[in-house]
Amino acid sequence: MIEARAVSKRYGEKTAVDDLTFTVKPGVVTGFLGPNGAGKSTTIRMIMGLDAPSAGRVTVNGRLYAEHAAPLHEVGALLEAKAVHTGRSAYNHLYALALSTGIPRRRVDEVIDIVGLADVARKRVGGFSLGMGQRLGVAAALLGDPATLVLDEPVNGLDPEGILWIRNLLRRLAAEGRTVFVSSHLMSEMALTAEHLIVIGRGKLIADTSVKDFLDSASRQAVRVRTTQAVELRDLLAGAGVHVTNVEHEVLEVSGLTGAEIGKVACAHSIALEELTPVQASLEEAFMELTRDAVEYGESHLERKAS
Numbered sequence: 001m002i003e004a005r006a007v008s009k010r011y012g013e014k015t016a017v018d019d020l021t022f023t024v025k026p027g028v029v030t031g032f033l034g035p036n037g038a039g040k041s042t043t044i045r046m047i048m049g050l051d052a053p054s055a056g057r058v059t060v061n062g063r064l065y066a067e068h069a070a071p072l073h074e075v076g077a078l079l080e081a082k083a084v085h086t087g088r089s090a091y092n093h094l095y096a097l098a099l100s101t102g103i104p105r106r107r108v109d110e111v112i113d114i115v116g117l118a119d120v121a122r123k124r125v126g127g128f129s130l131g132m133g134q135r136l137g138v139a140a141a142l143l144g145d146p147a148t149l150v151l152d153e154p155v156n157g158l159d160p161e162g163i164l165w166i167r168n169l170l171r172r173l174a175a176e177g178r179t180v181f182v183s184s185h186l187m188s189e190m191a192l193t194a195e196h197l198i199v200i201g202r203g204k205l206i207a208d209t210s211v212k213d214f215l216d217s218a219s220r221q222a223v224r225v226r227t228t229q230a231v232e233l234r235d236l237l238a239g240a241g242v243h244v245t246n247v248e249h250e251v252l253e254v255s256g257l258t259g260a261e262i263g264k265v266a267c268a269h270s271i272a273l274e275e276l277t278p279v280q281a282s283l284e285e286a287f288m289e290l291t292r293d294a295v296e297y298g299e300s301h302l303e304r305k306a307s
Helices: 040-047 090-101 105-115 130-142 160-175 187-193 211-216 230-237 259-268 283-290 299-306
Strands: 002-011 014-024 029-033 055-060 075-078 148-152 179-183 196-201 204-210 221-226 243-248 251-255 275-280
Touching (some): 014 196, 014 204, 040 148, 075 130, 160 179, 204 211, 221 259, 259 275
Parallel strands (some): 148 179
Antiparallel strands (some): 002 014
């Protein structure tokens, strides 16, 4: 479990993280989202003991990272996949980590198999693709068989097969009762992988909620209706608080009414419906809406600079 309590981090006059409080619980994949400059990297660095908070406290499994006698057994992290001696093989990189922390040699072979690097384990890391480097970073994070995992952009550089692999791996690790905390800019992937979200902007907490509730909070709630009598149905549905848009030929998008209410109107006037589908904002749309005012370099900012 990761617990942040009233955590702030200041660099001179700039406040990167501002009174941030949240808990990352075991058993679910928790996504960590925020615009560029939101304070995500700083927060992760404080979790890992790389930066000291200016105020507040961040603990992993009840202790500061530095207080753990064997940190790799408590928390595994992927922060910068390229932070590897490029002259070493993948195997020797992992073996050096294992030797320094009392992890048995057999575990090196285990994690190499888990991440699918067995065929290139004896090759120098300097020749690895970005995706292979990411897999090696995940292997290092898993080396100590930790109860908590902190992964920053783990799908970066992975091909579609690799993305599916990391998605299934994270879900499996969470199902084993581990704490899995994942930062990513890929909203579509977070929608498929995470069950809970922590969203920050300008260093402050914006949301700490399930993915479902986060999506439900978005203002775009509509119903897609397909019928050969679209014009007639549009006139019947028009009214106060109801907005009807023609999105394509014979297809309407209706907000302000539920699917059941639209169906009753259509039935009462003998209008056959070919489609009646609730439309909800995507995770990306919900994220953009919720963080609009927290973007460091938004459109209005660029306009002001240009003027």
